[in-house]
Amino acid sequence: MKIADLFKVEGHSVVITGGASGLGLGFAEALAENGALVTLLDIDEARIAAETRRLTELGYDVRGEVADVRDHPALDRAFDAAAAAHGKIDVVFANAGIDSGIGYLNAWVGDKRERVPEGAIEHYTDERWERTIDINLNGVFATCRAAARHMRPRRQGRIIVTTSLAGLTQEAVIGSAYMAAKAGAAHFMRNLALELAAYNICVNAIAPGFFVTNIGGGHAHNPKTQETVAARVPMHRVGWPKDMAGLALFLASPACDYITGQQIVIDGGWGLGVAD
Numbered sequence: 024m025k026i027a028d029l030f031k032v033e034g035h036s037v038v039i040t041g042g043a044s045g046l047g048l049g050f051a052e053a054l055a056e057n058g059a060l061v062t063l064l065d066i067d068e069a070r071i072a073a074e075t076r077r078l079t080e081l082g083y084d085v086r087g088e089v090a091d092v093r094d095h096p097a098l099d100r101a102f103d104a105a106a107a108a109h110g111k112i113d114v115v116f117a118n119a120g121i122d123s124g125i126g127y128l129n130a131w132v133g134d135k136r137e138r139v140p141e142g143a144i145e146h147y148t149d150e151r152w153e154r155t156i157d158i159n160l161n162g163v164f165a166t167c168r169a170a171a172r173h174m175r176p177r178r179q180g181r182i183i184v185t186t187s188l189a190g191l192t193q194e195a196v197i198g199s200a201y202m203a204a205k206a207g208a209a210h211f212m213r214n215l216a217l218e219l220a221a222y223n224i225c226v227n228a229i230a231p232g233f234f235v236t237n238i239g240g241g242h243a244h245n246p247k248t249q250e251t252v253a254a255r256v257p258m259h260r261v262g263w264p265k266d267m268a269g270l271a272l273f274l275a276s277p278a279c280d281y282i283t284g285q286q287i288v289i290d291g292g293w294g295l296g297v298a299d
């Protein structure tokens with residue numbers, strides 16, 4: 024067998040939450056292009072219909088379904104439907120997530136970082152805290168549980184959680200619930216990796232730095248924002264969903280057979296500190 028064969032995902036059944044946009048869509052394209060059978064789950068009905076159609080027209084084997092990671096019984100049913108359609112579930116990306124809104128600093132653009140009253144802890148609403156935890160942490164739990172229900176009996180699988188550089192370092196411009204949810208998701212991922220290791224199920228996480236996606240209303244599409252962030256990133260550029268392709272393929276494939284419980288940062292060196 025050639026080493027390149029280790030990266031083959033042809034015929035693997037893959038489920039991706041938050042798969043209709045941004046990083047999830049990037050994972051879908053990378054896997055589908057390599058012959059995987061992909062199910063996109065997303066809350067955004069219009070986008071999931073459009074992306075499923077687009078990817079199918081490219082000749083990929085992709086199906087899409089509306090599913091909210093906060094509705095755990097519906098999520099379980101969507102996983103059952105994916106397994107029924109593709110015969111099994113080999114790989115799951117627990118990726119759906121939201122931006123929790125403004126932090127106590129507001130400064131994506133320019134160097135001046137100003138404190139903003141609505142981001143201060145005294146004004147941080149229960150609704151905002153709970154919504155972020157519900158999607159970014161509880162949703163990961165429910166997705167991984169649904170995945171394990173399908174994978175453990177077959178004694179094989181790959182679960183990949185999208186965490187964030189913000190779960191490792193602090194970023195004041197992102198609301199504090201996001202930090203807690205992402206750090207919690209990473210620690211949960213490690214515990215799950217421990218539990219499922221004996222069943223040949225690898226559980227790992229991808230921790231992105233700054234990627235241009237539609238998160239938070241699409242603020243990352245602003246060229247000024249990209250310029251400001253790129254100046255701070257040691258590689259002097261922001262990330263794009265296509266930058267995820269290699270890592271997504273690696274973590275989904277037999278190439279990562281003996282790797283579990285790891286969080287891989289993909290950030291152009293941003294988390295290392297100031298380079299120049």
Ligand SMILES: NC(=O)c1ccc[n+]([C@@H]2O[C@H](COP(=O)([O-])OP(=O)(O)OC[C@H]3O[C@@H](n4cnc5c(N)ncnc54)[C@H](O)[C@@H]3O)[C@@H](O)[C@H]2O)c1
Pocket residue numbers: 040041042043044045046047064065066067070090091092093118119120121122158162185186187188189230231232233234235236237238239
């Ligand atoms: N973009 C970045 O710079 C960045 C950095 C670090 C981590 N992340 C994480 O990457 C993941 C993907 O985000 P993205 O940047 O691609 O954003 P995005 O908004 O482009 O995509 C996220 C998708 O998740 C879906 N979604 C939101 N709530 C959902 C729910 N309750 N149930 C099902 N689907 C839901 C959205 O409809 C959207 O299609 C998130 O977990 C996010 O926290 C992103």
